[in-house]
Amino acid sequence: MPTTSQTRNEARRLRDGFAALGAQVIKADVLQPAETLLDLYGEDIRARSYLTSDPLRGEMVLRPDFTVPVVQMHMESRADPARYTYAGKVFRKQESDETRANEYVQVGYEVFDGQDPSSADAEVFAAIADGLAGLPVRAATGDIGVLMAAVRGLRTTDARKAALLRHIWRPGRFRALLKRFGSGKVPTARAALLASTDPFAGSGPDIGLRTRAEVQARIDALRADAAVAPIAAEEIALIDAILGLRETATNVLSALRDIAVDMPAIGDAVVGMDARMAALSKRGIDVDTLEFEGSYGRTSLEYYDGFVFGFYAIDRPDLPPVATGGRYDALTAQLGQGRAVPAVGGVIRPDLALGLRIC
Numbered sequence: 001m002p003t004t005s006q007t008r009n010e011a012r013r014l015r016d017g018f019a020a021l022g023a024q025v026i027k028a029d030v031l032q033p034a035e036t037l038l039d040l041y042g043e044d045i046r047a048r049s050y051l052t053s054d055p056l057r058g059e060m061v062l063r064p065d066f067t068v069p070v071v072q073m074h075m076e077s078r079a080d081p082a083r084y085t086y087a088g089k090v091f092r093k094q095e096s097d098e099t100r101a102n103e104y105v106q107v108g109y110e111v112f113d114g115q116d117p118s119s120a121d122a123e124v125f126a127a128i129a130d131g132l133a134g135l136p137v138r139a140a141t142g143d144i145g146v147l148m149a150a151v152r153g154l155r156t157t158d159a160r161k162a163a164l165l166r167h168i169w170r171p172g173r174f175r176a177l178l179k180r181f182g183s184g185k186v187p188t189a190r191a192a193l194l195a196s197t198d199p200f201a202g203s204g205p206d207i208g209l210r211t212r213a214e215v216q217a218r219i220d221a222l223r224a225d226a227a228v229a230p231i232a233a234e235e236i237a238l239i240d241a242i243l244g245l246r247e248t249a250t251n252v253l254s255a256l257r258d259i260a261v262d263m264p265a266i267g268d269a270v271v272g273m274d275a276r277m278a279a280l281s282k283r284g285i286d287v288d289t290l291e292f293e294g295s296y297g298r299t300s301l302e303y304y305d306g307f308v309f310g311f312y313a314i315d316r317p318d319l320p321p322v323a324t325g326g327r328y329d330a331l332t333a334q335l336g337q338g339r340a341v342p343a344v345g346g347v348i349r350p351d352l353a354l355g356l357r358i359c
Contacts, residue, residue: 001351001355002351002354002355002358006354007105007350007351007354008105010350010351010353010354011087011105011107011350012087014087014107014131014348014350014353015085015086015087015107017127017130017131018083018085018107018108018109018127018131019085021083021109021127022083023083023084023085023109023110024082024083024084024085025084025085025086026070026073026084026085026086027086027088028063028066028069028070028073028086028088029063029069030062030063030088030089031052031054031060031061031062031063032060032061032062032063032068032069033057033058033059033060033061034049034051034058034059034060034061035058035059036068036072036335037049037061037064037068038059040068040302040303040331040334041302047093048064048092048093049061049062049064049091049092049093050062050091050093062091063088063089063090063091064090064091064092065090065106065347066086066088066090066106066108066347067108067110067303067328067331067345068303068331068335070084070086070108070110070345071328071331071332071335071336071343072335074110074112074332074341074343075332075335075336075339075341079112080112080113080114080341081111081112081113081114081115082111082112082113083109083110083111083112083113084108084109084110084112085107085108085109085110086106086107086108087105087106087107087108087350088105088106089103089104089105089106090103090104090105090106091103100320101351104349104351105349105350105351106347106348106349107131107347107348107349107350108345108346108347108348109124109127109128109345109346109347110124110343110344110345111123111124111343111344111345112332112341112342112343113342114341114342116279117272117306117327117329117342117344118272118275118276118278118279119279120342120344121276121279121280121306121307121327121344122276122279122280122282122283122285123279123283124325124344124345124346125139125141125280125283125285125307125309125325125346126280126283126284126285127346128309128311128323128325128346128348129285129311131323131348131353132311132322132323132348132353134357135313135322135353135356135357136313136314136315136356137311137312137313137314137322137323137356138291138311138312138314139290139291139309139310139311140291140292140293140296140309140310140311140312141249141290141291141292141293141296141307141308141309142292142293142294142295142296142297142307142308142309143269143272143273143292143306143307143308144168144297144298144304144305144306144308144326145269145272145305145306145307145327146242146256146266146269146270146273146294147168147239147242147243147294147295147298148165148168148269148305149265149266149268149269150238150239150242150263150265150266151164151165151168151239152165152265153263153264153265153266154231154235154239154265155231155232155235156181156228156229156231157225157228159221159224159225160177160181160225160228160231163177164177164178164181168298169298169299169302171295171298171299174298178231178236178239181230181231182230182231182232182233182236183230234262235263238259238262238263241255241259242256242259242266242294243294243295244294244295245292245293245294246291246292246293246294247291247292248287248288248289248290248291248292249273249277249287249288249290249291249292250277250287250288252292252294253270253273253274253277256270256273257270272306273307276307296308296310297310297326303328303330303331304326304327304328305327305328305329305330305331306326306327306328306329306344307326307327307344308324308325308326308327309324309325309326309346310323310324310325311323311324313352313356316356319352320349320352321349322348322349322352322353322356323346323347323348323349323353324346324347325344325345325346325347326344326345326346327342327343327344328343328344328345329341329342329343331343
């Protein structure tokens with residue numbers, strides 16, 4: 001593995017390369033307010049982050065990535081368009097693999113530009129690819145926006161669609177919900193509760209944080225859901241078809257056009273993918289060999305909502321991705337108090353890139 005000094009120099013080289021593209025070099029505090037992350041991702045983020053308590057500032061977190069502080073800074077500046085680059089350490093807990101680093105350097109390139117989102121996607125992808133030029137890596141791409149559009153187009157209740165959208169980044173939970181919503185069956189334990197005329201009969205004193213009113217509201221919501229017709233098997237099959245796509249980008253685009261005939265809700269997302277591929281081609285990317293996976297990006301942090309990509313060492317499948325990125329328009333709306341700015345970015349791990357270069 002490269003030394004700390006070598007990694008620092010490689011990070012500086014990559015950052016300066018992004019700065020040469022017009023990006024402003026910025027810094028972000030290592031300690032970040034935890035409240036923002038918890039509001040965005042819920043308590044699940046605790047399992048992946050290092051948190052501490054400050055007597056004056058409250059709960060704080062060691063920076064798990066740069067995107068959230070960069071978005072916050074950008075939304076305050078109101079610059080449009082804008083490009084940023086940065087280099088510094090991030091910190092991630094590793095609960096199951098002690099060989100993976102829990103702190104490492106990231107170098108990033110972020111573009112906030114709503115004039116031509118497809119062109120911005122291609123710009124960031126090409127910038128990251130150029131930073132890795134000459135390395136034995138392969139690119140993988142996907143589009144969370146296609147899956148989100150498919151879910152929003154399902155002929156079912158808004159509550160069910162919201163539940164599925166909330167768990168897109170948790171494949172197991174998403175699959176379980178889709179199966180339940182498609183079967184029309186209510187779990188046995190839940191069925192008994194919903195059938196009861198008085199679910200609180202014989203109950204003991206109230207314990208926990210939820211009030212009886214909140215529990216009753218949840219029961220009412222479950223009863224309403226139990227009365228909803230199942231999601232059609234044909235629609236579930238189309239979702240499965242999207243998730244099962246794994247081919248070159250051009251072949252996937254053709255398949256998605258066919259799927260859009262039966263699921264018009266994904267039409268705009270498919271048009272966007274077509275425009276992005278044209279923009280990538282203009283930047284010299286061979287889209288005829290570019291890999292695309294329908295489920296790619298679903299285990300990353302939960303802010304990607306469009307184009308997603310990653311670069312992987314060809315001969316080292318054991319290594320984490322050397323670079324990742326994607327579009328996160330919805331995150332800007334959440335952090336901008338409703339004011340959204342189309343945004344896309346990517347990060348490179350200079351230690352992994354340098355390790356491949358040295359080899």
